[in-house]
Amino acid sequence: MSEGHHHAREKSPSELRTMALEALLVERGLISTDAVDAVVEQFQNEIGPRRGARMVARAWVDPAYRERLLADGTAAAAEMGYGGAEGERLVCVENTPDTHNAIVCTLCSCYPWPVLGVPPVWYKSPPYRARMVREPRAVLREFGLQLPDTTAIRIWDSSAEVRYIVLPMRPDGTEHLDEDGLADLVTRDCMVGVAVPHATEGVAA
């Protein structure tokens, strides 16, 4: 851990208690600093929404993979090399012209880590957790997603051990894109269900 130069800025109580905890656990041999480094490095650089986006893009170009993804999300993720904690029971729910899906955890902040990484603050926040099950159309409008009144909305509250990911619809005007180009269109928010992909988008959130 790079704690060698921590001058100037006042440390918060949580930061200090975290450092004290780490020192105690290291002294007791219960953790190593390089193991903690490895977790942080993985979640900063490797395990994030780009993984889920690759799965979505593959499902768009490969009907057989789409079938496997919808039948068993865990196995379809494992095929791509993704799995582990918080992804052992992965279920993929598919958007259609008639139905829009979105995910929430009202009890805490359950989230499919291996395919989306750690959740953003808003996903863990009381407003999202409280309102997404009760007034999803209003929440989606705040995210800039205006769905027709005729679109059925299905909100998945991951209150037990299943973790969900949304398979969005492939946007029109993307026929020329390959799998990587398609994955670029699929943001984290599209896979949570608070956004839909657009042909012009180019940056994964």
Added chain:
Amino acid sequence: MGGMQGFGTVAPEPGEPPFHEPWEGRVFGMSLTLWATGGPIGGMRPQLERIETGRYLASSYYERWEHALEVMLAERGVLAPADVDRGVEALRAGGWVPERSDPAMVEAVLADMQPRPPARPEGGHRFAAGQPVRVRRISTAVHNRCPRYVRGVVGVVERLLAPDWLPENEDLGEQRRAPCYTVSFAAADLWPDDGADHTVLVDLWETYLEEAG
């Protein structure tokens, strides 16, 4: 928190990093390391729900994790809160976190982020897909995973899920699996006066359900 009012609007942060401060990553990393190596902590969720409500709402996600870690380690006799207090004083006096390298531990945490062989016990479900069920009005103080907003409400079994560990038993120190279900609720049944038309799908253990009607 499902359905509660008065929390304001959702505030997304463009370009949000996985961890806002290095210490958040350390809390997360310590927890995953302890889980991956069978260290002296339990599940995070029961601990987080046990945090006193005022403190819970006033804390950030990783502040709650840090607090829960301390509580779990204290309960298992690994350290006392006073040990952490003394550690904080030592840091204020110029102390630092010692480095320790352990390749086997690194390997263990990385292995924990790999796909696992599926462990999916089958069967034993009392209810069938398409069957109406009512959520019991659970009032036990023991940790459970039955959202308050569905208690007493009738829904329809959407799909059967593999039996899973009962959260109640995690709290009581025993382990037992029970069948799980995804149950579909009409918003009109959850909040009759809202005029909403969406569907909420909630995953529930069989012990939370009874036959409807």
